[in-house]
Amino acid sequence: MSVIMRLTSTLFRAFLLSTLGVGSCFAQTGSPAEPVRYVGGESVDPSVHEGRLRYAMGVESRQTVRANRTKPELSDGHGWTYNHASNLCYWNDTFYQQYLSNPVDEHIAPGQTLLTTSKDGRTWAQPQVVFPPYQPPAGVKIPTGSTGYMMHQRMGFYVAPDGRLLVLAFYGHTEDPFAEGGIGRVVREAYRDGTFGPIYFIRYNTLPTTDGVLWNETNTSFPFYKKAPDAGFVQACEALLANKLMTQQWWDEDQGLDGFFNLTNAKSALSYYHRKDGQVVALWKRSFVALSPDEGATYSEPVKVPTLVMAGGKMWGQRTDDGRFAISYNPIDIDEYRYPLVVVTGDDGILYDNMLLVQGEVPPRRFYGRWKDFGPCYVRGIVEGNGNPPGHDMWLTYSMNKEDMWVSRVPTPIRYEVKGKVSDSFDKLDLNGPVPDWNIYAPQWAPVAVVSSPGKPGKSLELTDRDPYDYARAIRVFEEGSRVEVKLSVYAAQTTGGLLEIDLTDRYGNRPVRLRFDAQGQIVATDGSTEKVLQAYTSNRWYALTLRANASLRGSYDLLIDGKEVLKGAALAEAVKSVERLSVRTGTYRDLPNRRTPNETPEPPLPGADEPVAASVFYVDDVQCKASK
Structure with missing residues (x-):
């Protein structure tokens, strides 16, 4: 090729990259331009709950909390019917599941966080409140434009280097936990005897309220973690604050005007895993993915991966016990209809194949509530470092119709076919x-x-x-x-x-x-x-x-x-x-x-749903x- 022809080719490629925006056409899969790709041929038929997919064999799905409005003693003792945003860990030979709860609607006060436990993932204890509805100190007013206090968090647990379990949540103001006025993140320790330590703030929101208020220890209801008399608890909190991967999960509610977060253009609801070469793959809602080569100190620019079709449901990724990788999500680009729940798998954390069914059931939604989407919503697994249950299973947790809580045990290796009798x-x-x-x-x-x-x-x-x-x-x-x-x-x-x-x-x-x-x-x-x-x-x-x-x-x-x-x-x-x-x-x-079923049309509870x-x-x-x- 002549020098002129080579120069012309180079200039033309540069023109395509910069002018036509087709850089991804030349991107290497596994690079920051396209960190992951689904290469399978399976897709979802939206007309049926199961999506016409094959099953991931041996998945055991069990309901951990069944909402009950009129007989709360048969549920969590409160009768609230918006339950959502589950998190899971395994510690002290016990599963811990945390979830948010509001009386009826998403983002409407009051809000609290509950926790239930299980030794085997099949039988679950009655939930208990770990972070109650927020009560402000005397004289502190709700900011202008807010209607009360709520809870919202993307992560719930952290197992510290010394083996302590910290339970975390976020207090904010309705109706937007991401806007001005979020109060801050709270923490308490879970003890091995099943009790919990006092509640502290571990970080205050750095965005001022609409009234110009900045939150600190003088105007909030719980002390700052550094005031805790237990030096080991303080050290565990410091270890969490120094863990950039764990704390990047907080970005949604905080967004850190003080420079706390390394990735300030992050997307919503982070999950992450380490692929075989040590790089961290960061996954967010709406198909966004990035890479971190240095444990979250820096990230590549988040990019939308077109082969991962999804909407506002969470995406969960992890390395499984068989040394392979799995990503679980709702493969539909409509927010109100989040089903089915699927898993795709791969060998290297880059290429994924074989879309299989994890949860294909969508029972009737018994209680109407604002933004209570149909199906298994907001899937999460056990974050790296937060325990590994016995066996070789992947454990997932999610809400169903944003009113009941579930877990699914997915055996590995993940497979879909049988040979022989x-x-x-x-x-x-x-x-x-x-x-x-x-x-x-x-x-x-x-x-x-x-x-x-x-x-x-x-x-x-x-x-x-x-x-x-x-x-x-x-x-x-x-x-x-x-x-x-x-x-x-x-x-x-x-x-x-x-x-x-x-x-x-x-x-x-x-x-x-x-x-x-x-x-x-x-x-x-x-x-x-x-x-x-x-x-x-x-x-x-x-x-x-x-x-x-x-x-x-x-x-x-x-x-x-x-x-x-x-x-x-x-x-x-x-x-x-x-x-x-x-x-x-x-x-x-x-x-x-x-x-086609209306999602936001108010309806009375289904007759006899609580009996x-x-x-x-x-x-x-x-x-x-x-x-x-």
Whole structure:
């Protein structure tokens, strides 16, 4: 190439970069211009809750707090129905989950922060208030333009170098915690006996109020941390203040006019992880990502990554126990409809593939409130340094419809397919323990558990349901095939009032085979578009079911009950090419709310939402699945 041609090419490239704004066309993935990229071909179908995605196998999702307005003793003792912004840590052999709470609406006073604990991630204690609604000192007025006090925070825990656990939150003014008038960040120590130390301010907001007030120890309700008599507590606070990665999470509410933050053009709701070369990958809402080569001392310019589609829900990233990397988020660019919750994975913290489902359930929102978005919202995991629970699982926490709190345990390595025959008897599992390879969805009033089998030796999977608006669900992924045989045993503890739906589904969630034990004591199956009552069932008796499905040609299936053929050549309810999942559910299939359901239209609470209904109980055992092409 001649000198003239080389110069012309260089000038043309510079023109593209500076004038047309297409620098990313020449950016190396993994560099500050494009720190991460999703390279998978999967995307979400917004018409269904599950998004037509495959499941991340073995995810166990459990509700930790169920909001209750009229019977608060059945919930957190307060009856407030806006609950959101969960944070999680593992310390002292215990899970700690923190969340915000307001009576009805987001950003409307009063606000408080509560905390619940669990030894195993399945059974959770009744929440207790760790930061109460703010009461100003005598003579201190609410700033002009504010209507009261609220809480808002992007991080909740810090395990100090000496092993102490600090719990943190932020007090501000309604209705905008990011504007002038935020008061400051508070801290207290969690003790190993389950109690908590006094509340202190660890940092005051540096923005003056609309009335020109700057907050300090003279006009706030709690002392400054340096006044604490416990020198070890003060040292733990100093260690946190010196940790630039941890404190960068505070930027949303503070924005540090005093130069405290190293990245002053940060975006909202930071999470971060270290990739294999030691660089820190910083993730924010709305697809923004940056890199830090020096533990948060400096950052590259945050850039919007186009392959990570999302809106105002949080994005969570981490290195998983198997040495790989995972990012979890809501892959939809509409703020009001934050579902499903997915995970993408990769080997190097740069390239991500295989979009899989973590949480695809969207129960009805029982209580209207301002900005209470539908679905699993504001996902967070355990921040680096804040503990690592036993096992090789990724733990995620989020709110559902911004009213109930949840956790999901995601086994690693994260996978989505099975090879070979499935044979699950549950007999070797621990009572009330994990259920390997099963996806569990367990609200507090609709738990799923391994229990001693009724009427025979061994153990089985119990699905109980007392929830008037939700259900228990268990899903087993098996090898994908156009011809499958699925066997299972079912036991009903009642013949009236209970419902168990049994589906065989394909990889997209289509339900070609549908069978149910209905609330009138009948076993009903779908033959094409027709429902057929096959026989009555009795309580306290095991039924052996065999389903043989053929998805080839027009598709059909056979059903045997206790070895007797009761349905032969029944038409599939939907045309599919293959089948790969068994789903059992104590409620009917749902696809509402959908993305056309009004989100901000005031409505009364759902009738009877605070009252459990009579319990129905079903047991599942001896599950066998085999497939052929």
